[in-house]
Amino acid sequence: MEIKKILFVTRFEALGFDAxxxxxxxxxxxxxxxxxxxxxxxxxxxMRRGIGYRKxxxxxxxxxxxxRFIDWAEELYEQGTEVGAYIVVGALVSEVIKAARxxxxxxxxIGRSHKSVLEEFYSGSDxxxxxxxxxxxxxxxxxxxxxxxxxAKPFQKPLLATDWSPASLKAxxxxxxxxxxxxxxxxxxxxxxxxxxxxxxxxxxxxxxKHRKNLxxxxxxxxxxxxxxxxxxYIGNPAKEIQKAxxxxxxxxxxxxxxxxxAWVERWIGSIPREIAENSVYPTLxxxxxxx
Amino acid sequence: MGKKVLVVDDDPDAxxxxxxxxxxxxxxxxxxxDGVEGxxxxxxxxxxxxxxxxxxxxxxxxxxxxxxxxDKSLKKIPVVVLSGIAQKTFLRSQKALTEFxxxxxxxxxxxxxxxxxxxxLVNTIRQAIG
Numbered sequence: 001m002e003i004k005k006i007l008f009v010t011r012f013e014a015l016g017f018d019a020x021x022x023x024x025x026x027x028x029x030x031x032x033x034x035x036x037x038x039x040x041x042x043x044x045x046x047m048r049r050g051i052g053y054r055k056x057x058x059x060x061x062x063x064x065x066x067x068r069f070i071d072w073a074e075e076l077y078e079q080g081t082e083v084g085a086y087i088v089v090g091a092l093v094s095e096v097i098k099a100a101r102x103x104x105x106x107x108x109x110i111g112r113s114h115k116s117v118l119e120e121f122y123s124g125s126d127x128x129x130x131x132x133x134x135x136x137x138x139x140x141x142x143x144x145x146x147x148x149x150x151x152a153k154p155f156q157k158p159l160l161a162t163d164w165s166p167a168s169l170k171a172x173x174x175x176x177x178x179x180x181x182x183x184x185x186x187x188x189x190x191x192x193x194x195x196x197x198x199x200x201x202x203x204x205x206x207x208x209x210k211h212r213k214n215l216x217x218x219x220x221x222x223x224x225x226x227x228x229x230x231x232x233x234y235i236g237n238p239a240k241e242i243q244k245a246x247x248x249x250x251x252x253x254x255x256x257x258x259x260x261x262x263a264w265v266e267r268w269i270g271s272i273p274r275e276i277a278e279n280s281v282y283p284t285l286x287x288x289x290x291x292x
Numbered sequence: 293m294g295k296k297v298l299v300v301d302d303d304p305d306a307x308x309x310x311x312x313x314x315x316x317x318x319x320x321x322x323x324x325x326d327g328v329e330g331x332x333x334x335x336x337x338x339x340x341x342x343x344x345x346x347x348x349x350x351x352x353x354x355x356x357x358x359x360x361x362x363d364k365s366l367k368k369i370p371v372v373v374l375s376g377i378a379q380k381t382f383l384r385s386q387k388a389l390t391e392f393x394x395x396x397x398x399x400x401x402x403x404x405x406x407x408x409x410x411x412x413l414v415n416t417i418r419q420a421i422g
Contacts, residue, residue: 035349066376073347074381077354080388084326084349085302103350 001177002030007105009037009096012065015111017072019141023109024081025153029181033082035103036072038065039095040088062087093129100136107285109139128274131258131286137174138258139285140277151252154283155181159251161188161242162218163272167257167289172218174287175255176225185229186249187218190238208233239275246282258286295340295421298322300330300356301374302348306406310343310374313413319421327351331359334366340421343413344400346375346382354385361397370420372402374413379403 003026008015020034045058065087073083086099100108110130131138139154155178162168175182189211215231222229232249234241246254258273277284297319299310307323314321322337324330328350334342342360346353353375361367373382383399390396402416 070347070376074377077346077352077377077381077385078388080385080392082352082355083347084352085347086349099349 001106001174003106003178004030005033005035005103005105006031006107006109007035007037007096007100007103009039009092009108009110011038011111012068015109015141017075019109019111020072022152022154024076024079025155025181026178027081029155029178031081033084033103034076035084035086035099035105036069037086037096037099038069038088039090039092040065041092042089045089058089092126093133096130097133100134105136107137107139108134109141111141125274125278127277128271131273131277131288135288135291137285137287138277139253139283140280141283151283153181154253156183157185157250157252158182158255158285159186159188159242159246159249159253159282160218161190161238161245161254161256161276162215163189163238163257164214165257165289167287169257170290171255171257171285171287172221176222176227179225179227182227185219185222185227186232186245186251187215187222187229188232188234188242188245189215190234190236190241192238193236238272239279242272242276243280243282246280251282253283253285254280255285255287258288294319296320296322296337297341297343297417297421298324298330298333298337298339299343300324300327300348300353301343301345302326303345306345306374309407309410310413313410314417317414317417319417325349327353327356330356334360334369338366339369341370341372341417343372343374343417345406346373346377354382354389357400358386358389358394358397362395370401372404372413372416372420373400374404374406374408376406378405 008020040061045054069085076083088095096108127140160171160175175185191207191211195207211233212231219229219231232245234245242254254276256273273286277286297314299307299321301307302325311321311323322333322339324333326348344353344357357371360369386397402420404412404416
């Protein structure tokens with residue numbers, strides 16, 4: 001599972017060239033092609049009463065994006081990297097999926113959603129929708145703010161959070177394919193409080209031992225691929241503990257399998273990958289399960 | 293029938309501009325919207341001239357140009373690069389790709405920066421294929 005081609009989805013305010021530059025370390029692995037995608041949301045140019053379709057506005061937005069892309073592309077071309085671009089009017093998620101298929105991309109990189117909490121509740125967030133519909137991994141980068149930092153080498157020291165789901169096991173394979181870029185992986189499993197509610201200390205220790213053994217097996221597989229790895233068991237709320245683990249171990253990114261939950265389930269019950277992708281300060285790489 | 297001129301550009305407005313200029317000059321225009329489609333048409337139609345954009349989906353003009361200029365049966369087809377990407381970037385990228393182990397390719401015959409004036413395009417086409 002090599003990353004040869006990435007789809008870099010940007011609305012400029014959320015994801016800039018510094019984020020892209022941070023991903024270029026992937027060239028040591030297999031990266032050779034970057035495709036920029038800018039989707040102009042329909043409501044920005046849609047029919048308005050008394051105005052009609054705002055063609056001039058569409059041209060303005062297209063050319064603004066084009067100028068940025070040309071600037072970025074020049075730097076990448078000069079380094080021998082192949083570059084492509086899409087500037088399209090439409091619905092973000094549909095257009096991204098369409099471009100990913102057309103390009104046969106290996107990874108989608110996107111900035112965090114800009115919808116308000118209320119908008120997200122009623123319409124769902126773009127990130128959640130994209131994670132659910134994409135058949136390839138999705139990496140969620142944090143937005144660019146004045147005070148925000150961009151991790152220079154996100155793939156250098158990832159934290160892999162596993163719940164033993166097929167998708168999280170696939171994430172192990174995925175990281176093994178990046179051995180030329182990854183220096184160290186911290187592999188964590190978050191056990192729930194409920195799992196530790198046994199009647200004796202020994203029972204609780206058994207649970208920890210069982211998880212630790214499974215984690216060590218993952219570390220052994222990574223070690224066999226020449227990737228240094230260390231296992232950790234945490235207890236409590238998964239989203240909070242994953243963040244804590246990332247902070248404690250100085251992670252450069254969080255990697256986890258994405259769930260295949262239905263949209264309404266995620267909206268009402270929530271999902272850990274979604275919560276991390278939406279709220280974490282770390283870049284988050286979500287690996288989907290194998291298609292059924 | 294006039295000489296065949298292939299326009300490879302993902303921007304429909306830019307393609308329309310070039311195709312109109314080509315038709316008005318009595319040439320036969322062909323169109324492709326990315327490098328992959330462009331190469332397919334080049335192989336099938338053997339155009340007399342290629343007008344090539346750089347930043348496109350699927351395959352850029354930089355890679356298409358390399359494929360063209362390293363193919364014995366196609367390398368004599370002249371190319372007009374018509375792009376917003378600077379000529380020095382084009383040359384540097386070709387140099388980088390050669391350093392990575394690719395074949396050496398000549399500089400493109402003609403290079404026009406977008407947006408080109410119709411007269412400049414006409415003059416360049418005439419210079420290239422008469």
